[in-house]
Amino acid sequence: MAPEIATPQVPAEQRKQNRLGLILPDYQGSASTLCAGCGHDSITNQIIRAYFEMGIPPHMVAKMSGIGCSSKTPAYFVNKGHGFNAVHGRMPAIATGAVLGNKHLYTIGVSGDGDTASIGMGQFVHLLHRNVPMIYIMENNGVYGLTKGQFSATADLGSKSKWGKDNPAEPIDCCAMAVELGCAFVARSFSGDTKQMLAIFKAALAHKGTAFIDIVSPCITFNNHEGSTKSYKWAKDHEEQIHEIGFVPFFEQVEAEVKPGETREVQFQDGSRVRFKAVGKDYDPTNKEQALSELFKTQKERSFLTGILYLNPKQKDFCTELDTVDPPLATLPESLTRPPKEVLEEVMERLR
Amino acid sequence: MAPEIATPQVPAEQRKQNRLGLILPDYQGSASTLCAGCGHDSITNQIIRAYFEMGIPPHMVAKMSGIGCSSKTPAYFVNKGHGFNAVHGRMPAIATGAVLGNKHLYTIGVSGDGDTASIGMGQFVHLLHRNVPMIYIMENNGVYGLTKGQFSATADLGSKSKWGKDNPAEPIDCCAMAVELGCAFVARSFSGDTKQMLAIFKAALAHKGTAFIDIVSPCITFNNHEGSTKSYKWAKDHEEQIHEIGFVPFFEQVEAEVKPGETREVQFQDGSRVRFKAVGKDYDPTNKEQALSELFKTQKERSFLTGILYLNPKQKDFCTELDTVDPPLATLPESLTRPPKEVLEEVMERLR
Amino acid sequence: MTTSLAPDKPKVQAPVINDFSIEVATVNGSGSQTANNMLMRSIFQMGVPCSGKNLFPSNIAGLPTWFTIRANKDGYIARKAELDILVCMNPDTVFEDIQNLRSGAVCLYNEELPVNEDIRKDLTWYKIPFARIVKECCPDAKLRRLVTNMIYVGVLDFLLEIDLQETFKALKKNFARKPKAADVNIVAAQAGYDWAKANLVKRDPFRVQRMNKTQGKIIIDGTSAAALGAVFAGVTVLTWYPITPSSSLCEAMIDYLNEYRMDKATGKATFAVVQAEDELASIGMVLGASWAGARACTATAGPGISLMSEFIGLSYYAEIPAVIFDVQRTGPSTGLPTRTMQGDIRQCSGASHGDTKHPLLFPSDPSEAFDMAGQAFDLAERFQTTVFVMLDLDLGMNNWMSDAFNYPTKPLDRGKVLSVEDLKRLGKFERYRDVDGDGIPYRTLPGTDHPIASYFTRGSGHNEKALYSEKPHDYKNNMDRLARKFETFRAHVPGPVVEYEPGAEIGFIAFGTSHAATQESRDQLRNEKGVKTSYLRLRAYPFNQAVRDFISRHKHVYVIEQNRDGQMRDLLALEVGGECTKLRRVNHYTGVAIDARFITNTVLSQEGK
Amino acid sequence: MTTSLAPDKPKVQAPVINDFSIEVATVNGSGSQTANNMLMRSIFQMGVPCSGKNLFPSNIAGLPTWFTIRANKDGYIARKAELDILVCMNPDTVFEDIQNLRSGAVCLYNEELPVNEDIRKDLTWYKIPFARIVKECCPDAKLRRLVTNMIYVGVLDFLLEIDLQETFKALKKNFARKPKAADVNIVAAQAGYDWAKANLVKRDPFRVQRMNKTQGKIIIDGTSAAALGAVFAGVTVLTWYPITPSSSLCEAMIDYLNEYRMDKATGKATFAVVQAEDELASIGMVLGASWAGARACTATAGPGISLMSEFIGLSYYAEIPAVIFDVQRTGPSTGLPTRTMQGDIRQCSGASHGDTKHPLLFPSDPSEAFDMAGQAFDLAERFQTTVFVMLDLDLGMNNWMSDAFNYPTKPLDRGKVLSVEDLKRLGKFERYRDVDGDGIPYRTLPGTDHPIASYFTRGSGHNEKALYSEKPHDYKNNMDRLARKFETFRAHVPGPVVEYEPGAEIGFIAFGTSHAATQESRDQLRNEKGVKTSYLRLRAYPFNQAVRDFISRHKHVYVIEQNRDGQMRDLLALEVGGECTKLRRVNHYTGVAIDARFITNTVLSQEGK
């Protein structure tokens, strides 16, 4: 199955304007330098589209990453946003800092399974624990792509390496962890499933709090062979969509009709709504325990669930918790940040 | 409620011998320097007793820790074992290394909630993921004791600090994480519940793989006040024993009778058995999903479950996976570790 | 019966006015800290220069702790190795404590301690029935343990002729928001005083007399001072992970922020504080916040710096501001975390792999800690790199007499940040170009609404336009510019304070908390041995010409510091080339603060005198 | 039509035998690595000294990559900045590549590239129809992309008069376990050769002639060499986290371990390998394993060392062996990870807060990497501290001609470990006492069945008996002993290799991969300018007397290294005091390996010549 290629293929003729009057190319980035066919590029394309369709002001986008092939991708979308390719596994801290500095930014972090589930595990857990408002995408290929194909902690038990060795450990399931830890937006998708990714990204943009999205994203160079459980073929054969997702942004409410079969609806704080159409069994994305038991079940069956696995848009996010003044802390004037002389004198007086 | 005080109070007159002919004082450590009444000292006492009753050769004990009041405790038990007070949050790596060097050691790690759930989170997750054979005790007081009482990540939402502030975040539940991650021995106890601790420790000594034990252990100095959810009073009032635990070591099988009400039994690889007597509802400690849903439930009810929450003694441990020669790697003779001259010549020939 | 009737007393000596040291030997967690501070404050309020140092274990309660107060009319406030007055409260150390006293010293002890006065006939003894006194004056049994300590303050007030009213005043100030606590303590101090007056005959020479050498001064610890400095420097983001001795800095800052930095109009915070999960996270958050434009800082100690190294390197290469307060302590992580050291100089000046260099500021007292906290933010934002403020445990956690702090006169320097208007005007923006020849490029903040505002941040793999590049010359150009930028620092960090002594062949170089002992040692050398010394007090790394000149102009230069390896000496040696042979080491490394006598003796022995 | 008929050709020059450099400009992921290695091997097998260097991007496929082979009859195998022969395969860089050629160079290019030979009339051009040749010789379309590269090997074999059989031999060796792959490639090489023979007229001067300067030599990369060294040093625990360029070391070690270190009797491993979750974990596991008595090591690059700093400090203070292979690369973490640098010297020599010092070994070729890997384990276990083996990307990932490795003659030195028998005999064990006066204490391993065997391990807060202590003199005693221990290293680390040139006023100091270029530069200076130089090649830090003597005995000493700041120069400056003024810097820092001409020019300009 041939995946899309990033940026270059975004059709230039697409001149449709979004609610800001911007066109798709306004959301593009530099040309990708990933391997042709890398799953990550497909994800990049849907990120671009989601920002475009949601009409996010490009200059307000902060793109954060760690290190890895996946972590390179922020350079490939929304060039008009500021990007930050930090150190390995520490994107959560950098992103949290950016949110502290300017809570009005649309902060997105892109990471890999190595960057997140190995070296970054501690920060990942604590980012979720804080519920920092941002999108966190883990581009999951089961290997360390950039260092040439060693297994990561999300590799499945028995998955074969390029060199024919079996992975000896059960995978760490970052979605199950996120659900357990109380993350209020947990989704999984597949880089080959562009429609689903797009819907999830748009919902994530409407969510206030950490939106964690694990995307199986095959590494064409090191983990796309027979025997790998993160190859295109394997993923295509084993993806289990848990529902179809319809997303209605707050600014398009009028036009949106409920599609047949869309039974469940969850509303975000900004008024946007996400609607779920059952596929097979009825799945309640607001039920933490169901999410976990379905995840365990598919783990055992060696398949993988995709969709918005858990959603709780009412959870308090980190910025609400911090309760800072409305303007970004970054640009507060001196008059607000340096107390007057009398205050210092008062303090001195107490110490004399 | 007055907790026990470590080492000094172990009655010297207790001259009962264990299967090695050793007496309880042979398992003691140096005098504790913790605050009088610290929960950690009660845990220490039961650790001493468990090693004694299980007849573990003291010189084979490796005691590992990070940094914190809790991490000081390895100095207070089994003085004849080697101890290692490492750096903050990195006990798992040090302990894993010790196990690599000598898989025959009885390795125990003692950590705190700060040491484990904050700075140590990444290593904690990966230790569980590897299933390194060792006992991992987290002495959980909801604060950083040694740095004077800041909240840790296991502090409950709304728990009051010594200075009257509310903790703003939900706790990270390390037991739930451990269960979710597939750890095969997950227990929780309370430092005031000596009998239960002892049974759990003994079972942990029989288990092959990581035995994770979270023990609510009040910090008498910084977190034992009204409003704290990790105080003695609170813990006593909110502990929910999930079962009573009877432990039968492999070397005492003949004498052990099944006690009335002991319905469930799980057998360890060494033949030891643990028997559970239901308290209230029937609880199956081999059921991962039940464990999680009970944990979530009690989290919501603001109580805490104690007992062996999850148990799966068949899971492959790290040393089995590594499949090294039987003697410790530490003491392999040169004849086994330096290949003969011909081998080097063979390699050179290929490169000429 | 009081000890004044014991036989074989030392002769009554000539009075010693405003020049002594007191040590209270106790156990931590016993609540003696307040009493000791009140004692120190009482002396301070009488106009006598003084300092207080707490030597405490890495433990919460029950282990030996020693609090030392030094009062000195000449303003010497460094630690003094010899004690004049000892208050024994700890049974575990009582013998050692008494053994360590110099001949002629004074010893107050709790009558419950198994002390036999005969073991040291050369001491002046005062036995005090603490339990009895406290029982009488404090009806609430639960409070007794705490106020016991105020008893010895009262006793010492009597013996040293400290005005009891000053102690009351100090207590009232201290417990301004808890008048009841003030009262209980006042009663206890009074009881101690009364008991002493009724039962003791003064036989020792030490006395406090009013003078006016503390006018306009304050008492504060260095971490509070630095915290205040940050608050007045407009800090907007503080991230931290608890570690002794830097937790105090963060906790003080949080208190000040909550008190003085809530927006009046909205009641909301003009700052954000995050207790991070570890130091890797706290520095990461600082970089993220600074990158977004906040004034961000963190505080830690040596182990934290080790963990932060990789990110500190990124800050250097990617040019992101960060202020790090390093409150140095003795290493390593499981070392002596509650002891002092100037031990992170090597680590901080070059933290991270590769060719990285970082400027360090060295405050030597609270007032400077306040000023330098502010300067650090200005420098970090102007230079877009990490700036360290190097405190140590001695400065940070002890109470220092200090000049009152001066309100900053200059507006905040937010550095070379281009606004939308700037971009419109310039029409061009290249993130890493050296436009001004000082090595410092311009930056934009995320959220800047202009088509050319954005750039991509990464380490060293970029050209002047911040575009990805692995080209050898792009890398080299950038590295050369960074070197230039670091050179620019020399003129912008605080210069040294230099005191040339006419005719002195010997120079002293010291910094930070070695300052007070150094000053005192210079006087000792002059007064006792006729040895003159010039003195340069470093305030920052990198150095400037004045440092080189100073070394040039002396025969020997003693670099006084509190570490084993002479870490500052090595930085100086690299600076001055051949003249490094003049540099001699005075290295104090025991975990306790350096004292003047140590310097004097070390110098004399190296001078062959 | 071949290019040989093009007008305006440069004149045929005199033959240049066994002295040229070839560059293949291609894209990574295109599989040219094997072809380039085969070409290098063919030359090597003809007895001509040669080296190969791969300049590749931090990316997996599709970006420009340059592979350079240098053949030199005099044994100069450093990088040569000027190219003689270019093979153009990459459309993205073709213009730049051609532009960069010196006048008179040779250019082979794929006919599909848009090259106009007229743009450089000073070159010798050969146009090659790769697609056509490969299509004919390789029926399997899927393999064509890979074997295309063998075509230019065949063409070059013809042009340079390399014996085609040597290429076949090399291919057979390379594909010893995949004879079919060997065949396909042999056919392709033959096809290239045949096509060239039929279509090209040689117009360039470069030729290979058999000689015997590679007898007994091998070709290997430095990471494989170090890995082998560890395997023969009896390593029992390897922990690692992938990072370029050290992953190669670990992966090679794993392969060797699996092949040569399975116990014959049981079929089980005599070693354990753990891919850790990060570098903090990998060094932690090494310390845990060493503490338990294993021979443990890890390998990483600069960012990993930064993260390991805290633990490395613990190793110093708590005295636990560790071997760290640092394969240095250009910093920082998001810098130029696939470029070389000798940039971690400062960081590694003092990693961690506090007064810490660590010894460093500097291999300058694979054979030394093999030896030093073994020495590092012996030193680490004897001295109970971290020992670094400092490779770099150039040594580690490139193919080097090297002497074959010598089987170790000495038994493993497991250091001062007391067994049960020792303890019985001695009756006493104090973990941190300096029994032998060398600063090195004795240790026991956990599991030692003797009542006095156990001790408690922690940082610096202990006395000689390993009991907890915060006493100033215990701390100082211990620190003094640690300093003594570090002094002991001087006599035990490999000493420098010194070559005094009679009458030379100038000395060169170099180390590691700067060696080859330094040797060549010395000859350039002697032969071209009559400038004589002595040479000291450092092999370890700390230094010994021979280093001080060498500096003493020369007027100027050039310290040649591959970083911006002169990190080794600074360590030397601190060592030699006043004589540091003699030290001059030759600092190469572009990410690519240093070359002789750069050294020569830098020295000449500093000498004013």
Ligand SMILES: Cc1ncc(C[n+]2csc(CCOP(=O)(O)OP(=O)(O)O)c2C)c(N)n1
């Ligand atoms: C501290 C540190 N350790 C190791 C590395 C090397 N490294 C770079 S990327 C990477 C793994 C990336 O894997 P992943 O996050 O899964 O990204 P992918 O390339 O697979 O998209 C590693 C180990 C590094 N850059 N920094």
Ligand SMILES: Cc1ncc(C[n+]2csc(CCOP(=O)(O)OP(=O)(O)O)c2C)c(N)n1
């Ligand atoms: C790298 C590092 N950061 C911070 C510290 C300071 N520190 C020492 S103990 C501790 C917290 C201990 O808390 P916990 O693990 O819960 O143990 P407790 O004292 O509560 O038993 C901290 C933050 C340190 N020693 N090292």
Ligand code: SF4
């Ligand atoms: S190596 Fe794998 S992950 Fe990296 S760019 Fe190539 S295909 Fe993608």
Ligand code: SF4
């Ligand atoms: S501070 Fe708290 S955790 Fe530490 S010893 Fe005291 S009671 Fe225990």
Ligand SMILES: [Mg+2]
């Ligand atoms: Mg990956």
Ligand SMILES: [Mg+2]
């Ligand atoms: Mg705790």
